[in-house]
Amino acid sequence: MSPPVQPRAKVLHLHAPSLLARLRAREPEAAGELFDLHAATVERAIAGVIGPDAELEDLVQDVFLAGFRGIDAFRGDDATLGAWLRGIGVRMALKKLRWRRRRRWLSWSGTDTLPALRAPTDTRTQAALGRAYGLLDRLPDLHRAAFGLRFIEGMQLDEVAQSLGVSLATTKRYLRAARERFATLAAADPLLADWLDDRGAP
């Protein structure tokens, strides 16, 4: 069986669609590729806001699902997908912080939170890190997020600003305020002082 023989066909090249186009076409494998490309960025952003956390993996998952489902609202291109997801991650992490804060307030529990560290650390380091993250908990959410993203995760200033959806000037103001406050609180904590005197790695 053969179709009718005809002169060589005119070829119309369909460019390989961009990742964004495939995401908009709801290709599941495109979601996998998106994850491959940006999971580390998103994880780092969330950890910057909430620290080591047992829910980190779930939050990363939520970010990618939200991104995949909301891809039609995304107005950038392939090159800006990572920054967009990072922004979603930061917003979700901030929401989680606020939710926990409200829950703690309702349950009258203390403010100290112990980081969910699974990598081997000694008890003293665990305790000191717990105190340090406890101090972060006492900063306003946006200040804490800026502090974590910039100083703990080492993000560039413009990345921090973009992730928080604020200007560079505002980011700098948050960072200055967060650092001052953190320093004041840390100065009053004897356990952290002892810990710093110990030159061993955490």
Add this chain to the structure above:
Amino acid sequence: MSHEHRDRVDGIVARMATAQQRERARDAEDRHRRGRARLVEAVEAPAARDGGWWRAGGLAAVTAVAAVLLVWGLWPAALTYTVSADGPQPDAQGYVVAERDRPRTLQFSDGSAFELHPGTRVRVGERRRHGADLELDHGALVAMLESGDDASDSTWAISAGPYHVVLRGTAATVRWDGRDAFEVEAHRGRAEVRGPGIEGTRMLEVGERLVRGAAAPSRLAAAVTAARGDEPSSPDAVPADAPAEPAVEPIPRRTPPARAAGPDRAARADAPAAADWRSLARAGDYPEALAAAEADGFAKLCRTLGSDALLELADLGRYARRPARAREALSALRRRFAGTEAAAAAAFDLGRLAGDPPEGCAKGRAWYETYLRERPQGAMAEAARRRLEECDDAVAARADGAP
């Protein structure tokens, strides 16, 4: 902050950073694999569920209609098909496979037939009185249909990965490698193609071939050549050093018929078609895309484009660093589509175009307030509120004498 305090903070932060990095490095690969699998599964599931509901609803409706038609004795018989005996019977999922060394044929009761190229895997889905749906898992198939003109109620459709082809003629070849290479050629009549990289629907005319996948053409061409009965007989038989495709003709741009006009317009109509501003924008060539939009008549585009396209045009203005053009498109959108979601988004974008707070507060504030008034629960509402707060902060800081 004293030096001692600064060192103290730096020390604590350094240790927190190390702890976080160590934590993330732990089981990183497993975590990634797990997260990826979860995500792909989750995004596949809703589609299946939606399809399930749709199918369930469709099934109920079809059952009801069938009952009525049976009573009247008018039940239209769906086509049946047979598979040539030179290979295994359909597997448990209903897939028909052509072995790697020989083609197979799916013969339908109306005389239509599909030739499966060696190595092809395909499944017949819904069958109708005049047509059927085929799902091409991978491989190439040649359709030879008995009745396929536009006027008839014949509908033959082939899905191949993310692509969907509706045959509007009587002969066509479709190929899909199961990953990303895709090709359709209309031999007799037309073929309608939808999928990634195609805006809306692409209608292929006789003799046109649509190709996706840069590495695939020679193999794909071989499949088509084979479909015509020439050598080689199988895509896999093409040597690795097979000559590249001959010169490729670009997709012709649809130019509107020239109205009675002066020599300039006539000359433009005769000139080689310029690239489409949207294609250029999507390819990331923003200055060129904007130049193309301006050549088409920017003001005319603002008067005629739909709301989504106007947002795209505004984005193009922003990316090409021509904010005045972005504003022009957004203002047209707000004027022409007042009260819509897109108009509200345009208000937010106009705010953003004024610049980030605090510098952009003077002009941007009114736009953010407009957005919140029009869409208090909208997708940008939180961002608009935050920007307004930053503007308030800036005013307060200025009142406090901050730099």
